[in-house]
Amino acid sequence: MTQAGQPASGRLHLGSCPDSWGVWFADDPRQTPWQRFLDELAGVDYQWLELGPYGYLPTDPARLADELDRRGLKVAGGTMHGESGLHRSQDWPSIVDKTRRVAALTAAVGGQHVITLSSSQQAPSHGRYIRAGTRYAWGYRLGRVKSGDGAAGAT
Secondary structure (H helix, E strand, O other): OOOOOHHHHHOOOEEHHHHHHHOOOOOOOOOOOOOHOOOHHHHHHOOOOEOOOOOOOOOOOHHHHHHHHHOOEHHHHHHOOOOOOOOOOHHHHHHHHHHHHHHHHHHHHHOOOOEEEOOOOOEOOOOOOOOOOOOOOEEEEEEEEEOOOOOOOEE
């Protein structure tokens, strides 16, 4: 119980993400198909999810919203997966572009966060690195999705 007399679970929202189903890439045929992931997620009574690698789930906001709604799922956040360009300035423009696409899709389906994974995360089921790079101690970063003038972006 909390101090206010409410169970802690009343304030805690649990969710999951595609990598819990072995999904590390948008288009690897060895991974769980996205429809099965959403069905199984809903089937075990999760209500929240993180979108996983951009392109794994549908990137059309209307279609994604429909797929989530019919399963009773809500988006907690989108993911910038395997992109970390602070040490690779030549990659910065493409990383910003992808971040904007992830943020726009996330905001369009009700998510409020973009989760950034470091560039040297290894996919355990595939034994390969998403992208070689420096392993950062911070691991994850959260950024709020803004949509003030209709254009979403990550901060």
